[in-house]
Amino acid sequence: MKQNYQLPDHGAERMRTGSAKRITFSMTDDLRHLGQGKTYFIRTYGCQANVRDSETLSGMLGMMGFIPASGPEDADLSIFNTCAVRRAAEEHVLGELGSLKPLKTKHPEKIFAVCGCMAQEESMARLIAEKCPQVDLLFGTHNLERFPQLLARTLSGERTIEVESDGAGSVVEGMPVSRSRRYKAFVNIMYGCDKFCTYCIVPYTRGKERSRRMQDVIAEIRAAKESGAREVTLLGQNVNAYGRDLGLADGFSELLREAAETGIERIRFYTSHPRDYRETTIDVMKEYPNVMPALHLPVQSGSDEILKRMNRGYTIGRYYELVDRMREKIPGITFTTDLIVGFPSETDAQFAETLELADRCQFDSAFTFVYSPREGTPAAAMEDDVPAEVKKERLAALNEKIGFYARRNNEAEVGKIRKVLCDGPSKKDPSVLCGYSEENRLVNFTGENIREGDIADVRITEARSFSLNGEAVR
Ligand code: SAH
Numbered sequence: 001m002k003q004n005y006q007l008p009d010h011g012a013e014r015m016r017t018g019s020a021k022r023i024t025f026s027m028t029d030d031l032r033h034l035g036q037g038k039t040y041f042i043r044t045y046g047c048q049a050n051v052r053d054s055e056t057l058s059g060m061l062g063m064m065g066f067i068p069a070s071g072p073e074d075a076d077l078s079i080f081n082t083c084a085v086r087r088a089a090e091e092h093v094l095g096e097l098g099s100l101k102p103l104k105t106k107h108p109e110k111i112f113a114v115c116g117c118m119a120q121e122e123s124m125a126r127l128i129a130e131k132c133p134q135v136d137l138l139f140g141t142h143n144l145e146r147f148p149q150l151l152a153r154t155l156s157g158e159r160t161i162e163v164e165s166d167g168a169g170s171v172v173e174g175m176p177v178s179r180s181r182r183y184k185a186f187v188n189i190m191y192g193c194d195k196f197c198t199y200c201i202v203p204y205t206r207g208k209e210r211s212r213r214m215q216d217v218i219a220e221i222r223a224a225k226e227s228g229a230r231e232v233t234l235l236g237q238n239v240n241a242y243g244r245d246l247g248l249a250d251g252f253s254e255l256l257r258e259a260a261e262t263g264i265e266r267i268r269f270y271t272s273h274p275r276d277y278r279e280t281t282i283d284v285m286k287e288y289p290n291v292m293p294a295l296h297l298p299v300q301s302g303s304d305e306i307l308k309r310m311n312r313g314y315t316i317g318r319y320y321e322l323v324d325r326m327r328e329k330i331p332g333i334t335f336t337t338d339l340i341v342g343f344p345s346e347t348d349a350q351f352a353e354t355l356e357l358a359d360r361c362q363f364d365s366a367f368t369f370v371y372s373p374r375e376g377t378p379a380a381a382m383e384d385d386v387p388a389e390v391k392k393e394r395l396a397a398l399n400e401k402i403g404f405y406a407r408r409n410n411e412a413e414v415g416k417i418r419k420v421l422c423d424g425p426s427k428k429d430p431s432v433l434c435g436y437s438e439e440n441r442l443v444n445f446t447g448e449n450i451r452e453g454d455i456a457d458v459r460i461t462e463a464r465s466f467s468l469n470g471e472a473v474r
């Protein structure tokens, strides 16, 4: 299978210069009938950036006349929007692609597409291009806007691979969106990441940090609000750096204020970075009650030495200071975080500092990960010298501590009345409703005449490890 395509190049990604191209999306008339009578299915892995990209793909497919199907068996077109952040995520996708082979043999007319962060990785793109003939279309995060044209090529019988990027990336406005929930909207405020934490693949798969113009972001929030959104989540790999590329000194605080001024009921943002946090942002969070008092603030490690080797750009002292100041200024604010164990050279003593951090910060919950080397990142060149067994033990010890505080914080909720945005019946038990409180705690509750998208006052009656039970009081 000889193909002409250019693979992504991680070395070049590090050298990127220049500013982002600004593009307005449009779709030519000949593409608008491409999906007539056809169905599609999208499986999304990874973070909210991918979830939002899948909503864009759904929007484009809708414009082309495709309608949704429930799985690859029923769909004419199946798209796998992939994540490359850890090896396990990739293995999952490769397994899934393998399991599609018999379906493709039986139904060669079905189209399988792979996109997202794995497509933007040199070795994965090569592997899929060369070893997965069941994949008809492979495109990267930088080629999202060209998806309709690429799909047209695929449908005309050409195996299509488009994974190159110019590093600086682009900012595309005017793309359609089909949101999975009317009352909750994800809104990108920026793309890419320039932080280059030494373990992380994201700056390579998502390109340079680049911001949308403030008026475009606010227009999207207003439009979402008009079509029924009650909660908006502002998305970026490091939202606190918003607007720097536009020459704004304190862009995120300004944007957050403007977003709050739209009057939308709930605003969240994701992800924050301790390095770029500004006092003015804390002030806006305090001033506007529609900015939710729940913060995801990844810390990664409790050891200054490890933080330095991770290139995180802050000390643990600075992290504590930030958390303390926010708790003081915004009473009731909750914190969640991300933690990595077993980073190269992490000693028992350094890991003990991470346990100490968990005691000190008493997070509501945390995503905990075992370090996974990512090809082409600086950490991958460090010796991965913490034995697998030790990594496993550290993860278990950390999870136990995180679980202890999660449960304890949940127990302190019993008896309180919280405002819960209802997501409809719980998946585990359809006889109860579920949703999230302002503090971002998952609440399962009973109540009459409450529909998806309603905000209910719920009395918390019971604490569980990772959720709360309650009953609606009105
Ligand atoms: N932009 C976000 C995080 C994106 S990735 C931030 O900076 O916080 C989500 C999380 O995955 C990270 O916070 C980190 O904890 C974890 N992660 C990233 N690369 C990893 C790797 N190579 N091994 C293990 N965990 C990793």
Ligand code: SF4
Pocket (backbone or CB within 6 Å): 193, 194, 195, 196, 197, 200, 201, 202, 203, 237, 238, 273
């Ligand atoms: Fe990865 Fe660090 Fe960027 Fe987050 S800030 S996406 S962890 S490089």
Ligand code: F3S
Pocket (backbone or CB within 6 Å): 045, 046, 047, 048, 049, 050, 082, 083, 084, 085, 116, 117, 201, 202, 205, 206
């Ligand atoms: Fe994964 Fe890409 Fe997000 S690597 S975590 S889907 S930015």
